[in-house]
Amino acid sequence: MPIFLFILFALFGAIPAHAIIIADDFTYAGTNSLAASHALATDYQNFPVFAAVGTVVTSWQDSSSFGTATLLNNEWVLTAAHNWDIRTMVELEFFHQGTHYFADMSTLTQHPLWINPPPPFTVDQKGGPSMGWDIALFKLTTSVTNAVAFPELYTKSDEFGKPLVTLGTGVVGTGTTPWNWQTNNPALVHAAFNIVDRVTSQTWITNGTNYGGGFLVADFDGSTNLAQNTLSSLYSTNADPWVWNPPTNVVTVLDPTGTITGRDSSSVPFTLDGNILEGSTVPGDSGGPAFIQDEDGKWKLAGVISWGGNPWDVLNNTNLDVGRRGLYGDVEYLTRVSETTDWIYSVIPEPPTNALLALGVFLSVIVLRWKKYPRQ
Numbered sequence: 001m002p003i004f005l006f007i008l009f010a011l012f013g014a015i016p017a018h019a020i021i022i023a024d025d026f027t028y029a030g031t032n033s034l035a036a037s038h039a040l041a042t043d044y045q046n047f048p049v050f051a052a053v054g055t056v057v058t059s060w061q062d063s064s065s066f067g068t069a070t071l072l073n074n075e076w077v078l079t080a081a082h083n084w085d086i087r088t089m090v091e092l093e094f095f096h097q098g099t100h101y102f103a104d105m106s107t108l109t110q111h112p113l114w115i116n117p118p119p120p121f122t123v124d125q126k127g128g129p130s131m132g133w134d135i136a137l138f139k140l141t142t143s144v145t146n147a148v149a150f151p152e153l154y155t156k157s158d159e160f161g162k163p164l165v166t167l168g169t170g171v172v173g174t175g176t177t178p179w180n181w182q183t184n185n186p187a188l189v190h191a192a193f194n195i196v197d198r199v200t201s202q203t204w205i206t207n208g209t210n211y212g213g214g215f216l217v218a219d220f221d222g223s224t225n226l227a228q229n230t231l232s233s234l235y236s237t238n239a240d241p242w243v244w245n246p247p248t249n250v251v252t253v254l255d256p257t258g259t260i261t262g263r264d265s266s267s268v269p270f271t272l273d274g275n276i277l278e279g280s281t282v283p284g285d286s287g288g289p290a291f292i293q294d295e296d297g298k299w300k301l302a303g304v305i306s307w308g309g310n311p312w313d314v315l316n317n318t319n320l321d322v323g324r325r326g327l328y329g330d331v332e333y334l335t336r337v338s339e340t341t342d343w344i345y346s347v348i349p350e351p352p353t354n355a356l357l358a359l360g361v362f363l364s365v366i367v368l369r370w371k372k373y374p375r376q
Contacts, residue, residue: 020166020190021173021220021326022279023269034172034190037279041167041191048149049291049299053189054096055169056287058084066187068168068288069094070301073150074143076348077103079287080304080335081114081136092138095186097146107139109347111340113204113211132202132213132258134306135335136287137347152351154292154302155341159216160199160262163270164292164302165277166332167191170284175222179282179326192279193270194218194332196292197231201339202258212339214258216290216303220280221269222328230310230329280330281305290334303334 020037028036029043044051056069056079069079077094084092092103113133169187173179182188198217203210222228269278281288290303310330337344 020168020170020192020279020285021175021179021282021330022190022192023220023276024174024176025269025276026174026192026279027275028277033174036275037172037190037192038188040165040277041189044149047165047291047299049151049301050167050189050191051097051146051148052151053167053169053289054094055186056083057093057095058089059091059093060088061090066170066284067286068170068189068284068305070287070289070304071096071144071148071150072137072301072344072348073351074145074148075139077138077140078289078301078304078344079136079138080306081110081134082306083136083287084108094140096144099144099146101140101142101144103138104141108136109138110136111211111213111343112206112209113213132200132215132335132339133211135304135340135343137344139348151289151291151301152298153337153341153344154294154300155338156294157199157338159196159292159302159336159338162196162292163193163272164196164216164218164290164334165191165193165299166279166281166285166288166290166303166305166334168281168285168288168305171282171326173282173326175220175228175328177326187284190279193272193277194220194280195270196262198260198262199336200258200260201336202256204256211343214336214339215306216334216336217262218280218332218334220328220330220332221278225328228328230331280326281308281332282326282330302337304337306333306335308332 022034022037026033026036029039031039041050041053052071054069054071056067056077058065058067067079067083069077072078092105092108094101094103111133114136167189169189171179171181172190196216196218199214200217201212201214203212205211217231219230269276271277285305288305289301290305291299292302294300308331310325310327
């Protein structure tokens with residue numbers, strides 16, 4: 001699922017991403033290539049929370065665009081803020097397991113620090129994906145009735161170096177084959193693993209509220225060319241790269257100022273049980289989830305697909321599609337959920353803890369017993 005939104009932003013403004021790119025030798029469940037990536041995305045037995053993923057469709061008066069989103073419960077949906085511009089949008093729709101649901105337009109809520117960047121997008125602009133607040137929520141007009149294991153949020157700050165699996169719908173491709181639009185209608189969901197190579201943190205205070213933000217960052221490693229390990233020291237010998245400016249190929253710093261932690265964590269594609277499962281995000285994946293397995297064994301929602309690009313592609317090519325073709329060397333940027341959890345729960349009710357659930361069950365039993373055997 002490689003995400004090359006940076007160039008897309010530069011050319012067209014806030015355009016959602018939709019797809020996933022995978023390593024050439026991606027294998028899973030006895031299948032290979034894109035069929036294997038789809039098999040991973042729909043393996044609900046081993047990854048039940050994957051069933052919460054669907055497609056978000058944004059409609060304007062004369063056009064529409066597609067992205068990815070995740071159900072947090074049977075009414076609220078989490079996605080990327082850049083998947084819509086509330087000033088011009090006519091309708092927002094969520095497509096989930098064969099059923100269409102419409103958004104309650106009065107509930108559309110982008111993070112207060114998100115600014116839809118007007119074209120042309122620039123990396124030094126105070127707005128857009130250059131900030132780690134590309135996240136949004138909306139409520140459905142009718143509740144989802146499909147059987148879904150709703151994901152918990154990953155709230156720990158130890159994401160660096162951990163495997164994460166990212167899901168999205170839309171265009172597809174491999175490390176050496178540029179992405180293409182899917183022929184499936186509706187588009188199939190695909191998934192790929194990766195390793196968190198960088199973690200960024202930012203803080204901004206507005207109207208007396210302290211907001212945390214940041215990204216989880218991963219590159220799409222090639223198995224034979226070390227230069228495709230973009231986040232290694234080969235890319236920048238002076239500092240950890242974060243964002244890059246295609247016209248000048250200059251690495252810039254966080255804006256507003258923040259911190260970058262981590263070093264290169266992997267120089268070869270991610271493997272699990274002998275299967276190569278590495279991939280990245282591309283146009284159409286925007287808003288899709290990235291899951292990290294917690295110590296309790298649960299896969300929890302740790303990131304929301306925001307943007308990405310390929311600096312090596314830019315350095316070595318001159319055509320218009322440079323940097324957004326979905327090849328080895330891509331870098332994906334995921335809005336960091338652990339930094340935005342407080343904001344999420346300020347919009348939607350926080351689910352009860354296991355202790356509260358147990359207390360509720362206990363009290364329910366007491367009430368039922370009292371009703372069955374009332375005091376005389």
